[in-house]
Amino acid sequence: MRFREEIGTPLFEGATKILLLGAGELGKEIAIEAQRLGVEVVTVDRYDMPPASHVAHRHYTVSMLDGKALKAIVRRERPDAIVPEIEAINTDALLELEEEGFFVVPNARAVKITMDRILLRRLAAEEAGVSTSKYMFAESLEELEECCEKLGYPCLVKAQMSSGGLGSTVVTDRGMVRTAYERALKEARGFSRQVIVEQLINFDVEVTVLTLAHLDSNGKVTVTPLEPVGHVRSTGHYHVSWQPLFDIDPSTGLSKSLFEGYGGPMHLMEDPPVNGLRWKSEWNGRRIDAERAKIVKEMLSETAKKVVTKLLETKEGLRGLGIFGCEIFVKLGDEGEKPQVFFNEVSPRPHDTGMVTLVTQDQSEMALHVRAILGLPIPEVRVLTCGASHVILAKVGGAWAPRYGGVSEALKIPGVQLRLFGKPVTYVDRRMGIALAIADSVNEARSKAMRAAHTVEGAIKYG
Numbered sequence: 163m164r165f166r167e168e169i170g171t172p173l174f175e176g177a178t179k180i181l182l183l184g185a186g187e188l189g190k191e192i193a194i195e196a197q198r199l200g201v202e203v204v205t206v207d208r209y210d211m212p213p214a215s216h217v218a219h220r221h222y223t224v225s226m227l228d229g230k231a232l233k234a235i236v237r238r239e240r241p242d243a244i245v246p247e248i249e250a251i252n253t254d255a256l257l258e259l260e261e262e263g264f265f266v267v268p269n270a271r272a273v274k275i276t277m278d279r280i281l282l283r284r285l286a287a288e289e290a291g292v293s294t295s296k297y298m299f300a301e302s303l304e305e306l307e308e309c310c311e312k313l314g315y316p317c318l319v320k321a322q323m324s325s326g327g328l329g330s331t332v333v334t335d336r337g338m339v340r341t342a343y344e345r346a347l348k349e350a351r352g353f354s355r356q357v358i359v360e361q362l363i364n365f366d367v368e369v370t371v372l373t374l375a376h377l378d379s380n381g382k383v384t385v386t387p388l389e390p391v392g393h394v395r396s397t398g399h400y401h402v403s404w405q406p407l408f409d410i411d412p413s414t415g416l417s418k419s420l421f422e423g424y425g426g427p428m429h430l431m432e433d434p435p436v437n438g439l440r441w442k443s444e445w446n447g448r449r450i451d452a453e454r455a456k457i458v459k460e461m462l463s464e465t466a467k468k469v470v471t472k473l474l475e476t477k478e479g480l481r482g483l484g485i486f487g488c489e490i491f492v493k494l495g496d497e498g499e500k501p502q503v504f505f506n507e508v509s510p511r512p513h514d515t516g517m518v519t520l521v522t523q524d525q526s527e528m529a530l531h532v533r534a535i536l537g538l539p540i541p542e543v544r545v546l547t548c549g550a551s552h553v554i555l556a557k558v559g560g561a562w563a564p565r566y567g568g569v570s571e572a573l574k575i576p577g578v579q580l581r582l583f584g585k586p587v588t589y590v591d592r593r594m595g596i597a598l599a600i601a602d603s604v605n606e607a608r609s610k611a612m613r614a615a616h617t618v619e620g621a622i623k624y625g
Contacts, residue, residue, distance in 0.1 A: 163377055163381045163382070163383070163537065164381050164537070165377060165537055165538060165539055166536050166537040166538055169199060169200050169201065169536070170200075171200065172200060172201065172202035172219060173202060173219060177201075177202040178201050178202065178242055178536070179201065179202040179203075179204065179239065179240075179241045179243075180192075180196055180201055180202070180203055180204070180241055180242060180244075180532075180535070181204045181205075181206065181235070181236065181239055181241035181244050181245065182204070182206065182218070182245050182247050183206050183232070183244065183245065183248070184206070184207060184214075184226070184246060184247030184248035184250075185205035185206065185207040185212035185213060185214035185215050185221065185247065186207070186212060186213055186214065186248065187213050187514075187517075187581070187583040187593070187596075188247055188511070188512050188514065188517070188528065189205060189212075189213065189214035189247040190213040190214040190216065190583065191512070191517075191520070191526065191528040192214070192245065192247065192512065192528045192531060192532060193205065193214045193217045193218050194217055194528075195526070195528050195529045195531075195532040196532050197217060199532065201532070202219050203217070203218040203219055204218060204219060204220045204221070204222070204239050204241065205218040205220070205221045205222070206221070206222045206223075206224060206226060206232070206235060207221070208223070208224070208226060208250075209223065209586075210223050210586070211586045212585070213583045213584050213585060214247070216584055226248070226250055226251045226252065227250060227251070227252050228252065229255030229258075230255075232251070232255045232256075232259075233255050233259060236259050236264060240264075241264070242265065242536075243265045243266075243267050243535045243536070244256070244264055244265065244266045244267060245267045245484075245511075245531075245535065246266075246267065246273050246510070246511060247511055247512075249276075249277050249509075251273070253270065253273055253277060256270040256273055256274070257270040257271070257274065265535075267482075267483065267484045267510070267511075267535050268375055268473070268482030268483055268484040268486070268510050268535075269474065269481055269482040271473075272473040272474065272482055272510045273510055275473060276473070276507075276509060277323055278322060278323055279320055279321070279322055279358050279507070280299055280322050280356060280358055282508065283297055283358060285469070285472055285473065286472075286505050286508075287505075289472050290468040290471075290472040291468065292465045292468050292505045293465070293503065293504050293505065294360075294504055294505050294506070295360045295361040295362070295491075295504055295506075296313055296360070297313075297358055297359065297360045297361070298313060298358075298359045299358055299359070300343075300356070300357050300358075301355055301356050301357075302355070303340060303343050306319065306339055306343050306357060306359065307336065307339050309359040310333055310336065310339055310359055311336070313359055313360075313361050314361070315333060315334050315335055315336075316332050316333060316334045316362045316440070317332075317333050317359055317360060317361060317362055318330060318332055318333070318359070318361075318362055319333055319339075319342040319343065319346055319357055319358075320346065320357060320358045320360065321346040321347070321349060321350035321357060322346075322350060322356045322357060322358065323350050328349040328350075329345060329346045329347075329348070329349035329350050330346075331345055331346070332362065343357065362440070363493070363504055364440070364441045365423075365424060365443075365491035365492055365493055366421075366423045366424060366443040366444075366445050366492055366493055366494045367392050367407070367421075367423040367443070367492050367494075368392070368393055368394070368395065368424075368489065368490070368492070369390045369391065369392055369393070369407060369462055369489070369491075369492055369503075370390070370391040370393055370403070370487050370488065370489055370490075370513050370515040371387050371388070371390050371391075371462050371463065371465070371466035371487075371490060372387075372389075372391065372485055372486070372487055372488075372512075372513065372516050372519070372527050372530075373385060373386070373387045373388065373466045373467065373470045373485065373486045373487075373488055374386045374387075374388060374484075374485050374530055374534060374540065374543070375470060375480070375483050375534065376483060376533070376540045377483070377539070377540075379539075382479070382480075383474065383479070383480040383481065383482065383483065385467050385470050385471050385474070385480070386543075387463035387466045387467050388523075388543055389405060389406050389523075389545045390405070390406070390407040390459060390462050390463075391403050391405045391407065391515050391516055391518060391519075392404050392405070392407045392604075393515040394424075394429055394432060394433055399553075399591070399593075400514040400515045400553065401432060401433045401552070401553055402429075402432045402433065402550065402551070402552050402553070402608065402611070402612070403515040403516070403517070403518045403551050404518060404549065404550040404551075404607060404608055405518050405522045405523075405548070405549055405550075406522075406545055406548065406604070407458070408450045408455040409548050409603050409604045410450070410452050410455050412452075415451060415452040415453075416450065416451055416452070417449045417451075417455070417604075418602070418603040418604070418605075419449075419603045419604045419605035419606075420446075420449060420605065421443070421445045421446055421447065421448050421449065421450055422446060422608070423443035423445055424439075424441065424442065424443045425439045425441060425442030425443055425446060426442070426443065426446035427446070427447075428605065428608055428609070428612075431612065432608070432612050443494075444496075445494050450494075454494065454495075454501065457500070457501055458492060458494070458501050458503070461501060461502075461503045462490055462503055465488070465490055465503055465505050466486075466488040466490070466508075469488060469505060470488065470508070473486075473508070473510070483534045483535050483537070484510065484511065484531050484534050484535050485511065485512055485513075485516075485527050485531040485534065486508050486509065487508065487509040487511070487513025487514075487515065487516055487527075488505070488507075488508045489506040489509075489513075490503050490504065490505055490506060491504040491506055511531070512527045512528050512531050513527065514593075515551075517551050517581070517596055517598075518549050518550060518551040518598065520551075520579075520581070520598055521547070521551075521579060521599070521600050522545055522546065522547055522548070522600070523543060523544065523545055523546065524543065524544045525540075525543055530543065547601075548600065548601055548602065548603055548604050548606070548607050549598065549600045549601070549607050550598070550599050550601075550604065550607035550608040550610070550612075551596045551597065551598050551599075551611055552596065552597045552599075552608075552611035552615035553595075553596055553615060554580075554582075554593070554595035554596060554597060554615050554618050554619045554622075555591050555592065555593060555594065555619055556588035556589065556591065556592045556594050556622065556624075557619070557622070558590065558624040559589040559592075560587070560588065560589070561588045561624035561625055562586060562587050562625065563625060564588055564594065564622050564623060564624050564625065565622070565623040565625070566582055566594075566618055566621070566622055567618070567621030567622065567623060568617040568618040568619075568620065568621030569582075569618060571617050571621075572597060572613075572614035572615075572617045572618050573614075575599070575610050575613060575614050577599050577600040577601055577607070577610060578597060578598065578599045578610055578611070578614045579598045580596070580597055580614065580618065581595055581596050581598065582594065582595040582618075594622070595618065597612075597614035597615035597618065599611040599614065
């Protein structure tokens, strides 16, 4: 492959065009980055007036599970790149379009595998050879009961095709198995009756490794893991993230911040668990030394690179471009003990936890995604500062055109920025925006982002 030599003018013959399948907040930032490079942007989503459509040249409202509709739109628009932004897409249609010669980002096979938890777990554990939690598959309630007994309680039951925690249940005893099975079938994105059961890992922290597939100086696809992002989830959804994972002070060889992982005081302030804690990290309140931080980062990078490389692997070499969000569990280990990392999932697109890179990196994950898929050079990615992001959630459902109070108060906090997504209607716990903050340490940034987010969240007017 060769680097792109030119970019056309939007809305004219010869325009360079991308088509976004999914037009949410991540798509909005992708569209903005594409617009900055003079790229024509077309969006598709299941509802009208989604965030990315506000900054696109055109928008289509259709179900993206409707393969005929997708193919009709793509054949009409003939984009340079089809860019999936969500999981609920007819992947068979993408495979067909790719066979017709359209460029699906990163490639149609990777999109299909990452949407399917069973295919993905097999690829990661059996082909890439990375560590995962113990797992089993079931096709009936009876099989699921047997699998749960073998893996032991608590365990995690997930739908085969899902995302964002939909169709997932932590099962603590045999009496919960039927409910978990029914939920997995009901909330799955598709029609499979298979489910996956996973051993629950008592991790210290959950991490996203943003991993970039891009052209190197010789025009070959290369895979580059970026600086890890730490994050906290709430009922399966991203709630808080920060970068770098450990803010090591070179003068002391220790982290500036006391470790705040699962069950730590800051976690409890950011996102009080609804049903209580299942465990607490024994590293909470301690500082991380530079050597342990280095080992963890190397293990995270190696795991992410192996999985993404396997997703892009063909007989002719690596095929596919764009950014991936690899979710990995980290156990830091006791003194004198080596840390452990366990691969969980990967998304073939910018990751919600990676929105923190809007303020921490010299190029955000969305900017990198656009440059990579356009075949433009990416010589270096630098982390410039400590930063954090915190979600702003709706607390009332069914409200159209909400109004956001508390904005001025939040922006009085030094180092704080807001992104309000402009979604037309609310549902309970829908992500309506994020607060971003930079600071001299990770914990200071997390604290500022939390304060700003809660200020706005508490002042939303639902009409």
